[in-house]
Amino acid sequence: MITLNQLGKTFGTAMAVEDVSLTVPEGAFLVLLGPSGCGKTTILRMLAGLEHPTQGIIRFGDTVVADAGRGFTLEPGRRNAGLVFQSYALWPHMTVSGNVEWPLRVANLNREERRARVAEALEMLGVAKLANRYPGEISGGQQQRVAIARMIAPRPRVLLFDEPLSNLDATLRVEMRTELLRVHRATGATAVYVTHDQIEAMTMATHVAVMNGGKVEQFDTPQRLLSDPASAFVARFIGTPPANLIPVQDGSWFGMMPCAALRGASGHGMIRAEDLMLANAPEPGVIAANLVEVVPMAGRRLVTGLVQGQRLTAVTDPHSPLPADLHFRLPLAAAAIFDVQGRRVI
Ligand SMILES: Nc1ncnc2c1ncn2[C@@H]1O[C@H](COP(=O)(O)OP(=O)(O)OP(=O)(O)O)[C@@H](O)[C@H]1O
Numbered sequence: 170m171i172t173l174n175q176l177g178k179t180f181g182t183a184m185a186v187e188d189v190s191l192t193v194p195e196g197a198f199l200v201l202l203g204p205s206g207c208g209k210t211t212i213l214r215m216l217a218g219l220e221h222p223t224q225g226i227i228r229f230g231d232t233v234v235a236d237a238g239r240g241f242t243l244e245p246g247r248r249n250a251g252l253v254f255q256s257y258a259l260w261p262h263m264t265v266s267g268n269v270e271w272p273l274r275v276a277n278l279n280r281e282e283r284r285a286r287v288a289e290a291l292e293m294l295g296v297a298k299l300a301n302r303y304p305g306e307i308s309g310g311q312q313q314r315v316a317i318a319r320m321i322a323p324r325p326r327v328l329l330f331d332e333p334l335s336n337l338d339a340t341l342r343v344e345m346r347t348e349l350l351r352v353h354r355a356t357g358a359t360a361v362y363v364t365h366d367q368i369e370a371m372t373m374a375t376h377v378a379v380m381n382g383g384k385v386e387q388f389d390t391p392q393r394l395l396s397d398p399a400s401a402f403v404a405r406f407i408g409t410p411p412a413n414l415i416p417v418q419d420g421s422w423f424g425m426m427p428c429a430a431l432r433g434a435s436g437h438g439m440i441r442a443e444d445l446m447l448a449n450a451p452e453p454g455v456i457a458a459n460l461v462e463v464v465p466m467a468g469r470r471l472v473t474g475l476v477q478g479q480r481l482t483a484v485t486d487p488h489s490p491l492p493a494d495l496h497f498r499l500p501l502a503a504a505a506i507f508d509v510q511g512r513r514v515i
C-alpha cells in the first residue's frame with residue numbers, strides 16, 4: 170500500500186533522509202523508530218505532502234504521490250491521508266464537534282453526512298459526551314482523542330502519527346496505545362507512526378523501520394528486530410532490557426577471555442540479558458564486576474554491573490541470593506557478533 174523508493178531529503182547541504190526504500194501492505198501499522206534527529210518526522214511530512222523529497226518516489230497503492238525525479242508532488246489535500254502531531258492543535262474557539270467537523274466542511278460533505286461522521290468518530294474515540302465543550306475545557310488525554318477523531322472523520326486511507334502520545338502520562342499512554350490500535354483496525358487504513366519509544370514500537374507495529382542518521386538500519390517485524398538484529402545500533406536500541414554488547418578483540422571477550430565461538434572477531438559480541446548468569450567467585454569464563462543497580466521487575470530481577478566501564482545486565486531469579494562479590498559468567502557463544510563498524514558478521 171505504501172512504497173518508498175530510494176527516498177531522500179536534503180535541507181541545504183544537510184542530509185536528513187537518505188536512500189530509504191520499503192513497502193508495507195494495506196492495513197499495516199508501520200512504525201518509524203529511532204533517536205532524535207534521525208529523520209522520522211521528515212519522512213512523515215513527506216508522506217503527508219508537507220515536505221517534498223529531493224530524491225526518490227512515494228506511492229500510496231498504485232498512485233504516485235511524490236516523485237523527485239520528475240519534480241512531481243500531489244498536494245496534501247488530495248492524498249487521502251490524515252495527520253496527528255504530538256501537539257494536537259485543536260482550534261480553541263471551536264467546540265469538540267466543531268473541530269471534528271471542520272475537515273468534513275473543507276471536503277464539502279453535506280450537513281447530514283457531516284453530522285453522521287462526527288458522531289461516529291466521537292463515538293469511536295469515546296468522547297461523544299464532550300461534543301459541546303471547548304478544547305480548554307477538557308483534559309490533555311481527551312484533547313488527544315479529539316485530535317484523532319478529527320483525523321479519522323474524513324476516513325483517510327493513510328493515518329500518519331508523529332509521537333501522538335508523548336504528551337500523555339504513562340498510564341494514559343498505555344491506554345491510548347490500545348485505543349489507537351483498535352481505531353486502526355476498525356478503519357482498515359494503513360498507519361505510519363513515528364516514535365523514539367521502542368516499547369511503543371514493539372507493542373503496536375506490524376512493521377518497524379529502525380532509523381539512524383537518516384537511514385534505515387533495519388526494516389523488519391518487531392519479533393525479528395529482537396531475535397535477529399542487523400546491526401549493533403539495533404541491538405542496543407531494542408529490548409527491555411536491551412541485549413549486552415560486549416567488546417571483543419581478536420576473538421577474546423574484553424580482549425582477555427578467549428572464546429572459540431567468536432572466531433577471531435573484533436567488535437562486539439551480543440549476549441542477551443537472559444543468557445548472562447551471575448557467579449560468586451573468579452574462575453575460567455567468569456569476570457568480576459562492580460554492582461551498579463538491582464531493579465525488581467515483574468517476576469524477575471535485573472542486576473547491572475560495570476566491567477571495564479561497560480554496563481552489563483543480567484535477568485535473574487528475584488529469589489536467588491545476590492553474590493557478595495558480583496561476577497558474570499560469560500556464555501560459550503555470542504547470540505550475534507558485530508564488527509567495529511557495527512555491522513553484523515555472525
Ligand atoms: N526545515 C528544516 N530545515 C533544516 N533542517 C531540518 C529541517 N527539518 C529537519 N531538519 C533536520 O533534519 C534532521 C532530521 O530531522 P527530523 O525532524 O526528521 O528528526 P526526528 O527523527 O523527527 O527527530 P525528533 O525525534 O527529535 O523529532 C535533523 O538533523 C534536523 O535538524
Ligand SMILES: [Mg+2]
Pocket residue numbers: 209210211
Ligand atoms: Mg520528530
